[in-house]
Amino acid sequence: MSYSNSAPIPSWWKRLYSVWYRHFRVYTSNFYSNAFPPFFEPLIFLVGLGLGLGSFIPEINGMGYLLFLAGGIMVTSAMYTAAFECTYGTYIRLVIDRIYDGMLGSPLLVRDIIWGEILFVGTKGFFFSLAVLIVVSCFGIVKEPLSILVPGVGFLTGVIFAALSLVITSLVHNINHFNFYLTGCLSPMFFFAGVVFPLANLPLGLQYFAEILPLTHVVRLARALISPELLNFNLVYDFLYCLVFLVVMSWLAIKGLEKRMID
Amino acid sequence: MTETEAGDYAIKINNLNKSFQTFQAVRNLQFTVAKATCFGLLGPNGAGKTTTLKLLYGKAKPDLTPETQIDVFGLDPHKGALGIKSFAGIVPQQDNLDSELNVRDNLRVYAKFYGLSPQETQKQIDNLLSFMELEEKALAKVKELSGGMQRRLTIARALINHPRLLILDEPTTGLDPQVRHLIWNKLRELKNTGVTILLTTHYMEEAFQICDRIIIMDKGEKILEGSPRDLLRANLEKHVLEIPWLRALSNSTETYLQKHQIRYEFFNDTLFAYSNSYESLASFGENLKLGDYYLRNANLEDLFLKVTGRSLNELQ
Numbered sequence: 001m002s003y004s005n006s007a008p009i010p011s012w013w014k015r016l017y018s019v020w021y022r023h024f025r026v027y028t029s030n031f032y033s034n035a036f037p038p039f040f041e042p043l044i045f046l047v048g049l050g051l052g053l054g055s056f057i058p059e060i061n062g063m064g065y066l067l068f069l070a071g072g073i074m075v076t077s078a079m080y081t082a083a084f085e086c087t088y089g090t091y092i093r094l095v096i097d098r099i100y101d102g103m104l105g106s107p108l109l110v111r112d113i114i115w116g117e118i119l120f121v122g123t124k125g126f127f128f129s130l131a132v133l134i135v136v137s138c139f140g141i142v143k144e145p146l147s148i149l150v151p152g153v154g155f156l157t158g159v160i161f162a163a164l165s166l167v168i169t170s171l172v173h174n175i176n177h178f179n180f181y182l183t184g185c186l187s188p189m190f191f192f193a194g195v196v197f198p199l200a201n202l203p204l205g206l207q208y209f210a211e212i213l214p215l216t217h218v219v220r221l222a223r224a225l226i227s228p229e230l231l232n233f234n235l236v237y238d239f240l241y242c243l244v245f246l247v248v249m250s251w252l253a254i255k256g257l258e259k260r261m262i263d
Numbered sequence: 264m265t266e267t268e269a270g271d272y273a274i275k276i277n278n279l280n281k282s283f284q285t286f287q288a289v290r291n292l293q294f295t296v297a298k299a300t301c302f303g304l305l306g307p308n309g310a311g312k313t314t315t316l317k318l319l320y321g322k323a324k325p326d327l328t329p330e331t332q333i334d335v336f337g338l339d340p341h342k343g344a345l346g347i348k349s350f351a352g353i354v355p356q357q358d359n360l361d362s363e364l365n366v367r368d369n370l371r372v373y374a375k376f377y378g379l380s381p382q383e384t385q386k387q388i389d390n391l392l393s394f395m396e397l398e399e400k401a402l403a404k405v406k407e408l409s410g411g412m413q414r415r416l417t418i419a420r421a422l423i424n425h426p427r428l429l430i431l432d433e434p435t436t437g438l439d440p441q442v443r444h445l446i447w448n449k450l451r452e453l454k455n456t457g458v459t460i461l462l463t464t465h466y467m468e469e470a471f472q473i474c475d476r477i478i479i480m481d482k483g484e485k486i487l488e489g490s491p492r493d494l495l496r497a498n499l500e501k502h503v504l505e506i507p508w509l510r511a512l513s514n515s516t517e518t519y520l521q522k523h524q525i526r527y528e529f530f531n532d533t534l535f536a537y538s539n540s541y542e543s544l545a546s547f548g549e550n551l552k553l554g555d556y557y558l559r560n561a562n563l564e565d566l567f568l569k570v571t572g573r574s575l576n577e578l579q
Contacts, residue, residue, distance in 0.1 A: 003458050004425035007350035010378030018375035025372055026363050098359040104322055105353030105421070106376035107345045263283070263314065263323035 015108055019116020020123070022103075027124070038077060038131035045073045046139065049196065060198055063227055070136040071223030072195030074150050077132050078125030078157035079215060083186055085121050086165035087178045094169070100261050110258045118162045118250060125158020126151045129222075142226045153222040160214050160242050163249035170256025189215045217241045273298045273428060273459040274319065277332035281314050281325050281483075288314040289325075290483035296476075301450065301460040303470045305563075306480035307571050312463035313356055315480075316430050319461070320347050336428065347428075349377065352421030356432040356463075358413045362405045366397060366416055369405060370423060377424040384423075391419040394449065411442035418446065422453075429453060431462040435469060447472050467563030481571040491563055499566050500526065500537035504544040505557040509534040519547060537561065 010018070027034055046066065054065035093099040103113055130151040136142045168181045190196075192206060193215035199207050210216045217238035224230040274296040281289040289311040296302040304312040317323035319335055321344030333339055338346045360369050367388060374384040392398045395415040400408060408416065414434070421429060434450070435443040443466075450473050454460055464470055470477050471491045478488040487494055510532055512520070520527055520536065523543040527536040538544050541558070548556040 002425065002456050003427045003453075004350075005427065007346075007424060007427070008378070009345045009349045010376070014378045015376070018372075018378070021375050022361070022372045025368055026361055029363050029368070097362065098355075098357060099361065101322070101355055101357075102359035102373075102420075103376065105320065105348065105355060106373060106424075107348040107378075108376055109345065262321070263281075263317055 009107055012112065015112040016116045016119060019103070019108065019113055020120045023117065023120040024123075027120075038081070038128045039135060041077055042070075042073055042132040042135045045069065046136070046141075062229075064141075066136075066139075066141045067227060068198075068223070069196065070132070070141050071226050072219050074129045074132045074136075074222045074226075075153060075157045075215065075218045076190060076195055077128040078154040079161045079186065079189075079218075081124050081128045082121045082158045082161035083165045083182060085124060086117070086162045087169055087172075087181060088175065090117070090166060090169045091172065091175050091178070094257075094260060095175075104261060110261050111254045113261075114166060114250065114254050114257060117166070118159050118253075121162035122155040122159035125161075126155040129154020129157070144226055144228055146228050147226040149225050150222050153218055153225065156221070156239075156242055157215075157218045160218070160246050160249065163246055163253055164214070166253035167249050167256060170253060170260060189213050194219050214242065214245050271298060272296060272334075273300075273336060274302075274461065275332065275334040276315075276319075278328055278330040279315070279318060279325055279333065280328060280331065281311070281318060281323060288483050289318070292480075292483070292485055294478055294485065294488065296459060296461060298459050299454060299457045300475040301454050301462070301473050303474035303477040304461070304463040304480060305465070305467070305470055305477055305567060306463075307465075309482075310480040310571075311483040312480060313432050316432055316461065316463060319430065320344060320351060320353060349424065350426060351428040351430060352424065352426030354418050354421045354429070354431040354434055356436075358417045360405045360413060360416060360420070365402050365404050366392070366408070367401045369416060370420055373420045374423050379424070387423055387425075391422055394422070395419040396445065411438050414438060414442065415446070418449070427458060429458055429460045429462075431460070433463055433465065435464070435466065443469070467567055471563055479567060479570055486570045487566075495561065495563060495566055499561045499569065501539045501561055502537070502541050502544050503559055503561045503565055504534075504536040504538075504548055505559075506534040506536070506548070507555060507557075508532055523547070535565075537565075 046069065050066040050069050054069065057065040059065070060068045100113055104110070133142065133147060133150050137147070165181070168178070172178060192202065192210050193213045194210065195215070199210050199216070202210065220238050221235055224235055272295050276295070277293050279289055279292040280287070292311070292315060294302075304315060306312050314323055318325050318333065319340060321340040325331055325333065333341075335347045336350065340347055361372065364372065370388045370391065371384055374387065379387065392401055395418060397412060397415055397419065400412060405413060405416070418431070418434065421431075429450075435446050438446070447469070450460055454473075460473075462474070474491060476488070476490055477494070479486045487498065489497070510529070512534075523538065523540065525536050525538045525543060525547065527534055529535075536544060536547065544558055548558055
């Protein structure tokens with residue numbers, strides 16, 4: 001054993017990557033239990049909602065209901081994985097396993113930890129959307145070549161819901177309180193963001209309300225990629241909304257979690 | 264301490280204060296740690312030891328006063344936390360290993376935080392597993408390890424970057440004697456290679472075994488500072504006689520104690536008598552038919568209890 005006089009500070013991108021790498025190693029250490037649910041979940045949705053409920057629904061704006069639904073669940077699977085990872089997962093790392101305390105003993109700043117985590121959860125979102133894409137492609141529901149870009153929307157969904165969920169986690173001091181967020185915020189969002197039925201069916205007030213929800217915008221982006229006739233310039237606004245949302249939420253998450261991590 | 268005056272110190276703290284809402288954890292603390300020495304912070308729970316360590320690497324933020332100075336190898340954690348953490352190794356009080364990962368992967372993940380190359384990482388992991396005698400457990404998951412092994416792994420993890428400064432918060436609390444001695448040996452070895460070590464402990468023996476210099480803290484303040492031996496010599500008689508189940512003294516006993524200048528106190532139904540003369544304590548125990556007694560050398564623990572008080576505070 002000897003000590004070293006040169007101790008370079010890793011560059012910021014190396015620091016973010018190292019945090020990403022930590023989460024990746026832990027996630028893949030339980031590979032089978034983590035890799036299969038993303039494929040099963042869309043199957044359940046497609047069979048349960050698509051075939052069951054869908055048989056009552058003729059077509060939505062010229063789209064088959066299964067295709068309509070596929071566009072929605074491609075992003076909601078990313079949303080839910082992000083929400084669970086950055087609520088229960090983050091809380092356990094923060095309060096119970098004290099993983100962040102260990103990380104803060106190494107050359108990482110709180111913001112490195114937060115951004116590394118957001119990027120990892122974005123990667124998870126990518127993977128979950130990809131899993132849905134594979135399933136719906138196998139069933140021949142999605143055929144458009146552009147749909148190959150959907151996992152990119154999954155990534156975007158992952159990062160914005162990671163950031164939002166981290167803000168929630170920074171405020172929560174009792175793990176049971178996540179129920180308010182998951183059933184009180186995300187479940188309603190699932191129904192009022194155009195996932196299972198089009199927004200146009202909602203009263204005007206609720207339609208405006210839906211525009212505030214981040215999920216609405218990512219659903220719109222994903223759906224346009226699997227049925228290109230929906231592509232239009234307004235999607236740029238959806239994308240910009242997501243970027244602004246991400247910047248604001250990640251800033252709030254860093255401020256809030258800094259208070260929790262630094263005495 | 265002429266060398267520290269010349270600026271050849273590892274850590275220099277001046278006027279350090281830290282409060283949490285209404286509670287002041289660290290109060291006007293001041294100390295200097297010379298390079299390649301082992302410096303110990305002693306004190307009861309709630310004395311401010313852990314907070315002091317956290318303040319050094321930016322895990323806690325000090326109350327800012329104009330006189331506050333924190334200098335860790337020339338860096339201030341306010342601006343230079345990343346720099347400090349790059350050359351330091353930190354062992355927190357509570358092991359926070361990744362329980363899902365095996366021993367090797369725990370070290371591999373941590374090496375990434377320091378930006379070590381894969382080749383360097385491999386080499387250093389092999390070194391550390393052998394240094395901490397964990398080779399046989401390289402592929403075991405953390406949750407399969409005993410408490411002592413987890414502690415050794417946490418220390419190995421803190422050494423992954425060849426630290427120049429090692430900060431350990433109660434490195435051996437709750438471990439069995441074998442593991443404690445192993446860790447002490449390793450810390451001595453590290454010190455001999457030039458590593459500066461700062462640690463907190465409740466174990467007086469630990470301080471005696473490995474610390475060159477200690478401070479005793481209580482309620483956030485420094486009470487005593489010096490080498491363990493000097494502190495004992497200057498503040499306490501050489502020998503202690505303990506007599507349990509003694510609640511009061513007879514007149515003749517009291518006269519004897521006064522005559523032989525034996526200092527005494529009662530605590531928890533036990534009499535503690537202190538003297539530099541072994542003989543006078545021995546004959547006191549023998550001749551007065553006081554029943555069971557225990558005559559021993561005074562140790563750091565007696566000093567510790569003397570200066571921090573025997574009764575429990577609200578944080579213990």
